[in-house]
Amino acid sequence: EAGVTQSPTHLIKTRGQQVTLRCSPISGHTSVYWYQQALGLGLQFLLWYDEGEERNRGNFPPRFSGRQFPNYSSELNVNALELEDSALYLCASSAGYTGELFFGEGSRLTVL
Amino acid sequence: AQSVTQLGSHLSVSEGALVLLRCNYSSSVPPYLFWYVQYPNQGLQLLLKYTTGATLVKGINGFEAEFKKSETSFHLTKPSAHMSDAAEYFCAVNRGYGGSQGNLIFGKGTKLSVKP
Numbered sequence: 001e002a003g004v005t006q007s008p009t010h011l012i013k014t015r016g017q018q019v020t021l022r023c024s025p026i027s028g029h030t031s032v033y034w035y036q037q038a039l040g041l042g043l044q045f046l047l048w049y050d051e052g053e054e055r056n057r058g059n060f061p062p063r064f065s066g067r068q069f070p071n072y073s074s075e076l077n078v079n080a081l082e083l084e085d086s087a088l089y090l091c092a093s094s095a096g097y098t099g100e101l102f103f104g105e106g107s108r109l110t111v112l
Numbered sequence: 113a114q115s116v117t118q119l120g121s122h123l124s125v126s127e128g129a130l131v132l133l134r135c136n137y138s139s140s141v142p143p144y145l146f147w148y149v150q151y152p153n154q155g156l157q158l159l160l161k162y163t164t165g166a167t168l169v170k171g172i173n174g175f176e177a178e179f180k181k182s183e184t185s186f187h188l189t190k191p192s193a194h195m196s197d198a199a200e201y202f203c204a205v206n207r208g209y210g211g212s213q214g215n216l217i218f219g220k221g222t223k224l225s226v227k228p
Contacts, residue, residue, distance in 0.1 A: 042218055103157070
């Protein structure tokens with residue numbers, strides 16, 4: 001069974017640009033979570049989607065947004081990129097409210 | 113409010129030595145507690161979890177953790193370190209009751225180095 005898949009794996013952008021990251025959850029999982037892992041800051045919760053709806057949002061500005069599609073895959077969009085947005089963006093999925101998250105390998109974003 | 117504190121951002125042990133990674137939590141609801149491991153350039157992999165029941169939890173790769181409510185702790189141990197255990201370890205707690213808030217709150221991680 002395929003795990004959580006993310007694309008792209010690496011990308012480089014410049015300040016002010018926009019980026020879209022994609023995530024496909026494990027088959028049968030309806031919840032998708034996005035986390036930002038920046039150097040020295042640990043894992044910061046960004047967004048939680050379940051059944052196509054945004055259920056919870058972390059303490060990030062509105063230029064971080066996303067959506068979940070009917071097939072439960074998800075996109076994370078970041079507008080007006082800033083240098084401090086450079087990080088590993090991790091997507092995770094879960095089946096129901098078990099608390100256990102299954103992570104993808106991440107998309108590493110570098111903003112120059 | 114939920115929070116997790118991991119004592120020590122780095123830990124170095126010799127191969128064959130005991131591994132002890134410390135985690136303390138704060139939770140306003142019955143906690144679900146997790147340990148994840150992250151190898152270089154990879155995502156996070158679940159090592160073990162505590163939800164209810166037995167307080168000593170065994171996980172993969174010989175790791176185990178004990179939930180101590182009186183000490184609000186969930187320390188991770190392994191009797192004998194292997195070189196392959198070198199990685200970063202994250203403790204996490206559920207945000208809401210029974211995971212109802214979905215996402216987990218993570219500690220800042222402890223990077224484990226294993227010396228030959």
